[in-house]
Amino acid sequence: MSRPVHPETRIGHVHLKVADLDRAIGFYSGVLGFEITQRYGRQAAFLSAGGYHHHIGLNTWESRGGTPPPPGHTGLYHTAFLYPDRASLGDALRRVLEAGIPIDGAADHGVSEAIYLSDPDGNGVELYRDRAPEDWPRKPDGSLDMVNSALDLDRLLAEAAPR
Known part of the structure; x- marks a missing residue:
């Protein structure tokens, strides 16, 4: 072991x-x-x-001058940037939207809230914040019970840290 x-x-x-x-x-x-x-x-x-x-x-x-690897090849799936709180994550979302960068997805995973996008080179980027460990959903045996629910981006933007 x-x-x-x-x-x-x-x-x-x-x-x-x-x-x-x-x-x-x-x-x-x-x-x-x-x-x-x-x-x-x-x-x-x-x-x-x-x-x-x-x-x-x-x-x-x-x-x-290179190009991103084509789909179906190995490589980095995404880099995840952990924000300290919901207001900071909302600010990051606002910055991305104001720059005209498309969002590839967003999810509430129970343990965290995440926004997915790509950088200019096609590298996956996750912007997220964790919930407190005591708030993480758990199964009866104590293991994590992560989910993939919709994340309300409008509500997140409304909670964004002021500039």
């Missing part, structure tokens, strides 16, 4: 291959609001929330 990972282990950052660095920065910084912490000329950039060294790495080292 393998030993479980330490319970405080977290995914620290994602590093994405992109076709156009400025276009990717426009999405992750201009739309979603992540701050550029460092840039390596026209080939790479690192972005973060709250002054961390980086949550997102973007590079064109192997992908400048």
